Amino acid sequence: MLSFRVSPEEAERARETAEYMEVALSELFREALRRHINAILAVRDAEIYEAMPVTEEEMALNVIEYWGPAEDWSDWGVDDDSAG
Secondary structure (H helix, E strand, C coil), X not given: CCCCCCCHHHHHHHHHHHHHHCCCHHXXXXXXXHHHXXXXXXXXXXXXXXXXXCCCCCCHHHHCCCCCCCCCCHHHCCCCCCCC
């Protein structure tokens, strides 16, 4: 559980927003916190990528675009009449 203080104006604005969105105030805060943390971490991830870009070895599997069969075998279905 988290607890923090906000100004009365911010508290009222949060209550109004939760009411408008028809969600509980706690749900509004959870969603806002989750989005804010994700935004912060996205910036951090971008900084890490710039410091350590993906190597050629890590990109090796990108040449494999499709793992399906190389040929169309859909016409190889077994005929029910010919099955013994």
